[in-house]
Every structure is written in C-alpha cells, then in structure tokens.
Amino acid sequence: MNLQRRIWLTGASSGIGLALAELLAAEGHRLALxxxxxxxxxxxxxxxPGQVLVITADLTDRHAVQEAGERIEAIWGGLDWAILNAGACEYMELPAFSASLVERVMQVNVLATANCIEAALPLLRHGEQPRLVAVGSSVTYLPLPRAEAYGASKAALRYLMQSLELDLADEGIATTLVSPGFVETPMTASNDFPMPMQLTSKKAAQRILIGLERGQREIRFPGRFIFVLRLLAALPDWLRVALTRRRREAARQQETH
Ligand SMILES: NC(=O)c1ccc[n+]([C@@H]2O[C@H](COP(=O)([O-])OP(=O)(O)OC[C@H]3O[C@@H](n4cnc5c(N)ncnc54)[C@H](OP(=O)(O)O)[C@@H]3O)[C@@H](O)[C@H]2O)c1
Structure with a gap:
C-alpha cells in the first residue's frame, strides 16, 4: 500500500478531476474535493465513507477559498498534496475580440488557482513530502488560433508554477505542472475541430498519478502529441504561421463543400 496522503483536489466534479478523484480514493488517500x-x-x-471531505466553493471567490483552507486545516491539520485542476476554456471568435472572455478565462485559470495556492501553502508547510500541483495545458507549447485567452491563461500558470518552484525549493515543497493534450471531458465535448491523439479522462488521470508518484516536475502527455507541438514551435515563425493559415484555409474549404 502506498503512503496515505491528505490531498486537496479542485475541479473534482467532472472530467479529469473526477477521474483522478476516483483513482486516489481507490488507493486509500484522504481527499478534500x-x-x-x-x-x-x-x-x-x-x-x-470517512475518507472524503466535500467542500463546495466557487474558487474565484477568494474568501470562500480561504474558508475551504481553514476547514481542511481544522480537520486534517495540514496537506500533503494540493492538486489544482479546476479550469475553464472558451475560444475567441474573431472578428469580435472579447475582453470579457479573456477576463472570465483568466479569473478561473489564473486568479482562482492563485486563490487556492494562497490557501494551500500554509497547509503544505505542515505536510509530509508536500507537493503543489497545477493542471496547465499543452497549448503552452504552441500558439494556436482561437486560443488567445485559454493559451495566455495557461502560459501565465506555467510561469507562475515555474517561478514558485524556485521560491519553494528551500522549504522542501515540490511543484508539478501537468500539461495534458486533448482529453475526452465535458470541456472538449463541444469542440468543433479535430483533436488528435485524444485520451479518455481515466487514461489521463492514470498518467497524472504515475507522474506524481514519480515526483515529476512536469507531467506531459501524450508524448507523441507533445513532440509534434514542440517540433512545430521550433519552426521559423514565418513558416509556422504560414502552415497554420494553410491548414485553416483547407478546413474552411472543406466546411463550404
Ligand atoms: N480536456 C482537455 O482536453 C484538457 C487539455 C488540457 C488541459 N486541460 C485542463 O484540465 C483541467 C480539467 O479540465 P477538464 O477537461 O476535466 O474539464 P471539465 O470536465 O470541464 O472540469 C472542469 C472542472 O473545474 C471546475 N471549475 C470550473 N470553474 C470553477 C470555479 N469557478 N470554481 C470551482 N470549480 C470550478 C468544474 O466544476 P464545477 O463546474 O462543478 O464548479 C469542473 O470540476 C482544466 O484545468 C483544463 O484546462 C484539459
């Protein structure tokens, strides 16, 4: 049996978070969902029974998140892992660039995650082999059309986590950034574009758990998908932009035929 950890997992009501909650509960860990x-x-x-704390909260509400942290502290006294997985995705539909769309996506992916970090860090300081985990996205490897807000929010989260890794090292709090490719969840259910190498949420949760048990600082999957993204990102900018435009043009022509 693995170490039974005290784990706070956000975004546990569907998709990757729910699948991860299932796996962690089955392994006997104590969960605050x-x-x-x-x-x-x-x-x-x-x-x-007796293993799971249910804490409903809108994570964009800083006060509610502080209360969630206080509840966990009162019951467990500390946290071993904080897995900040809650997220939201909306795509930009130009020509109508929407600043409120950017605001909504940033609110959840960056500011709500920051609220959770603020609440989790004092608890992780009382944890066993403490680890702070955030779920980002493979979108940060390559700028993609319509992902202006979502990509920018996950790029911000990547920097935030990488910077925190440096500042937390002296305290012995490890960090992990999770960068999934496409995963079958309610978030991607209405996507109207091809999603190559898409994984089930169960498979994604298994990859995340294996990476966490190994203590990886970044968990990215699927490997071949990430490789292609990084390869495209390494092209000269003019070529990368030209290839993206050509692909979009081909997709548009296919739609009109
Ligand atoms: N699916 C993919 O292909 C993919 C790829 C890369 C990265 N990701 C990332 O993986 C994470 C999980 O996404 P998913 O695909 O599993 O999506 P999902 O099924 O839509 O799950 C999103 C979770 O976040 C929670 N959430 C959203 N806004 C919240 C708020 N304001 N307060 C509290 N909880 C909130 C939702 O719960 P409630 O609605 O009940 O509050 C839900 O549990 C996200 O960070 C996402 O960006 C997903």
Whole structure:
C-alpha cells in the first residue's frame, strides 16, 4: 500500500478531476474535493465513507477559498498534496475580440488557482513530502488560433508554477505542472475541430498519478502529441504561421463543400 496522503483536489466534479478523484480514493488517500456542483462530489464521497471531505466553493471567490483552507486545516491539520485542476476554456471568435472572455478565462485559470495556492501553502508547510500541483495545458507549447485567452491563461500558470518552484525549493515543497493534450471531458465535448491523439479522462488521470508518484516536475502527455507541438514551435515563425493559415484555409474549404 502506498503512503496515505491528505490531498486537496479542485475541479473534482467532472472530467479529469473526477477521474483522478476516483483513482486516489481507490488507493486509500484522504481527499478534500472541491467544485461548485455538489452532487458529483457527494456521490463519490458516499462510496468512500470517512475518507472524503466535500467542500463546495466557487474558487474565484477568494474568501470562500480561504474558508475551504481553514476547514481542511481544522480537520486534517495540514496537506500533503494540493492538486489544482479546476479550469475553464472558451475560444475567441474573431472578428469580435472579447475582453470579457479573456477576463472570465483568466479569473478561473489564473486568479482562482492563485486563490487556492494562497490557501494551500500554509497547509503544505505542515505536510509530509508536500507537493503543489497545477493542471496547465499543452497549448503552452504552441500558439494556436482561437486560443488567445485559454493559451495566455495557461502560459501565465506555467510561469507562475515555474517561478514558485524556485521560491519553494528551500522549504522542501515540490511543484508539478501537468500539461495534458486533448482529453475526452465535458470541456472538449463541444469542440468543433479535430483533436488528435485524444485520451479518455481515466487514461489521463492514470498518467497524472504515475507522474506524481514519480515526483515529476512536469507531467506531459501524450508524448507523441507533445513532440509534434514542440517540433512545430521550433519552426521559423514565418513558416509556422504560414502552415497554420494553410491548414485553416483547407478546413474552411472543406466546411463550404
Ligand atoms: N480536456 C482537455 O482536453 C484538457 C487539455 C488540457 C488541459 N486541460 C485542463 O484540465 C483541467 C480539467 O479540465 P477538464 O477537461 O476535466 O474539464 P471539465 O470536465 O470541464 O472540469 C472542469 C472542472 O473545474 C471546475 N471549475 C470550473 N470553474 C470553477 C470555479 N469557478 N470554481 C470551482 N470549480 C470550478 C468544474 O466544476 P464545477 O463546474 O462543478 O464548479 C469542473 O470540476 C482544466 O484545468 C483544463 O484546462 C484539459
């Protein structure tokens, strides 16, 4: 049996978070699960009596997040892992560039995650082999059309985590950034473009858990998909932009035929 950890997992009501919650609960870890929707959290908690704390909160509400942290502290006294997975994705539809869309996506992916980091760090300081984990995205390897807001938010999160890694090293708090490719979840269900090498949420959760147990500082998958993204990103900018435009033009022509 692995070490039984005290784990705070956000975004646990669907998709990758729910699949990860299932795996972690089955391994016997103690979980504090957070999301706005309570029912999926309660359903999981009812199958693991005494093992799961259900903490509903809107993570963009800093006060609510502080209260979540205080509740965890009162019950467990500390945290071993904080897995900040909650996120949101909206695509930009030009010519109508929307600053409020940017604001909404940043609110969840960057500011809500910062709220959680603020609440989690004091608890991780009382943890066993403490680890702060954030779920970013492989979108940060390559600028993609319509991903202005989502990509920028995940790029901000990447920098935030990499910077924190340096500042937390002396305290013995490790960090992990998770960079998934396409995963089958409610977030991607309405995407109207090809999603190569898409994984199920269960498979994604398994990859994340293996990486965390190994203590990886970055967990990226699927490997071949990431390789292609990084290869494209390494092209000269004019060629990368020309290839993207040509692909979009071909897709548009296919739509009109
Ligand atoms: N699916 C992919 O292809 C993919 C690829 C790369 C990265 N990711 C990242 O993986 C993470 C999980 O995404 P997913 O695909 O599993 O999406 P999902 O099924 O839509 O799950 C998103 C989770 O975040 C929670 N959440 C969103 N806004 C929240 C808020 N304001 N307060 C509290 N909780 C909030 C949702 O819970 P409630 O709605 O109940 O609050 C839900 O549990 C995200 O960070 C996403 O950016 C996903």
């Amino acid at each position: 957070t999301a706005r929707r309570r029912d999926p959290l309660l359903a999981l908690a009812s199958r693991y």
